[in-house]
Amino acid sequence: MTGVLSRYPEPGEDPTHSAREDRGLRTLATALGSSRNSLNALRLVFAAAVIVSHAWVLGGYGPEPALYGIKLGGASVMGFFAISGYLITLSAQRSRTVRDFVLARLTRIYPALFISALVVGFIAAPIGGMITRGHYSLEGSLLFVGFAVTLLIGVIGAPLIGTTLLGNPDSGNWNGPLWTLTWEVLCYVMVALVVFSLRHARGGGRYQRIATVFLFIVATGGTAAKILAGGFENDPREFALPLAATFLAGSILAQYRDHVPVGPVPALLAAGATWASVASQVANALAPLPLAYLVLQLGAFRLVARVGSRYDISYGVYIYGWPAQQLLAAAHVPGFVPPLAYAAMALAVVWPLAFLSCVCVEQPAQRWRRAWSQRGSGTARAAEAHQLAGLGHGDLAQSESNSGALDKQAQRSAG
Template identity: 40%
Template sequence: MSLQSTFQPRHNSLNALRLLLAWLVIVSHSTALGGYGDELRVGGETLGGWAVFGFFGISGYLITRSRMGARRVSDYYRARALRIFPGYIVCLLVVAFAIAPLSYLFGSTGRYELLDAVTWALRNLPLYLPFINQPGISDTLADGLVFPNTWNGALWTIGYEFFCYFAIGVLVSVAKKTHLGAILVVCFCAMTAVRLLAGWHVIAVPQMLAGALPLGISFSAGALLFIYAQRVRLNNYTVAIAFGLLLAVILAGAATSLAHLPFAYLMLWLGQRLPLQTVGSRYDISYGVYIYAWPVQQCLALAFPGQALPYWAFVAVTTVLVIPFAWASCKFIEQPALRLKARQAAAEALQGGQDRLATPPVR
């Protein structure tokens, strides 16, 4: 069977996979933020990096599907903005005006300045844009932490994800459908080649671009899987080939450059095969887990300095504490925003039907 015929948009386990990936980011970041050592690496990439690759691969497939199915490009961009910005903005406000000023309760001896909190929220509002973003708020974290001036370092990927949304939106608008696949193949191969050459130190690329390239490769891999979904097979042989390719890449230590396509394929395959469709069907908290975990971990690092908590306990406590933030974000911010999107779409569809009924037929 093809990926197109197998994929069920309303009955899959992708929400469960995204939640697992968000938790893997917690597991990965805990080693560094808690001061337990360097992050675990698999195939030359951190565990958190693998999780982000999974996020972007799944997004590449789903977002390209959304753009191709949108009646108007404005509907697509509005839907994407309502998915990203409400939860993101509230997270900035919560960190700036609730978590940071209360950091002294967790052991911080630094000062909190309201003006600095305001500039932190405003400068990070453009999705943590490089060169504009502000990592810290006064010196509320300057107490011997591994990252003493970063209140939410996980947000840097959100801007690149939204840029991918924008890029695929423009591409579908300006390119012919018959050319989309070829253009995406060229983009995928070009980014992969640049990343490989940079990894081999053949060429030098700016650090910002070096970090963004793997995300773009993962997203384009997911987009390609959607464009060619009718030709992509899901059977034991193709899955075994994908696993084999991924294992070879891991053994070669080239995950950052070459793992994206087989990994995205396996994420989508698992999304169809795992019996976890009910996980996240009512409350998809994966986004909230991702954007709130870092501030929670910084507070834990303040409260338990010098690895006072065992590593496994640091991960467990972070997981327990971040769930209420993520659930509240989903329940009171993200879901109302998505309902607004649905109501607007329904109202526009109704208005369009009324307009058609009011228009006399052309004879």
């Protein structure tokens, strides 16, 4: 799972005002286009829910409760991917260049991921080995860090760090949720290819929407085919297709954000469609689009808009939750408390770690990225001013004419 958290652009950067808003109808563009939304709060809820879901398997309590076969952790990760699909699409559309987009994504994911991998490999694992009296492997720690930062964990799994989890119900994995980051980054690449390859084509906006819908149909069809062929095996990588479908569902809603209504009635309809999908025999194939719509509808409500507005700790909760639970399991805590109490203790441990990750790693990385982008923008503006300064009146008029033509072309492409 993120995976799912993954890191995403800050919600609330697009103050788009659509014609529907003028008629008194709120849309996703207007409801999520200001800082007064609850997407950060939802991400925090999803991250906490993943920890609750993992309590059963990591604490050795037996099978996790499920609703129509859907577990809390899986549903939460799909919620993460829905939000990510929406926001990453907006990020790609707003980025001036591919470099700007890649830099924004790298600084969201990698600094905190790298530090968490170091913490697990060189602090948590040795402590776990001392508690369990297992063998600590420096080579295993180095491999773990390498697999984490190269995102290989999502493809070939996490390497063992000796026998530092000896006796734990799950004795082989120090950070299970990291596998989702691999597939989330691949979704980033997929959306970026769609947006940037079609950006300057005539009617590029329309072709972007068509391409996104096509990819969604392919992912959904692949998921349905997998279900009809016998279902998903007990392997996280098997879940990549429905996650991609959910991400693309969020991307579709971003592409049509000026036309998608928001309000109590649409939210109830989305909830009903999601419930019907979950109750079906092909939930992973039918649920992505209504679930993504429901999640974004909930994010549009402003009741908890202040949660995470200054300190978004959801990513830290996500990437430190499993290691914290493994250490508590190594100390035999699950043997004395029920699953929900074990999850609550893990949340109490991970909260300060997530806050430190936010304040000391994630926010400084974002400040550096913004400063770098501003320097790049300043250099480009200076070069443009220097070029214009060398033009004669006739050349300057021609330049303005060309600029106006480019603006009109961009407006046509946006449609």
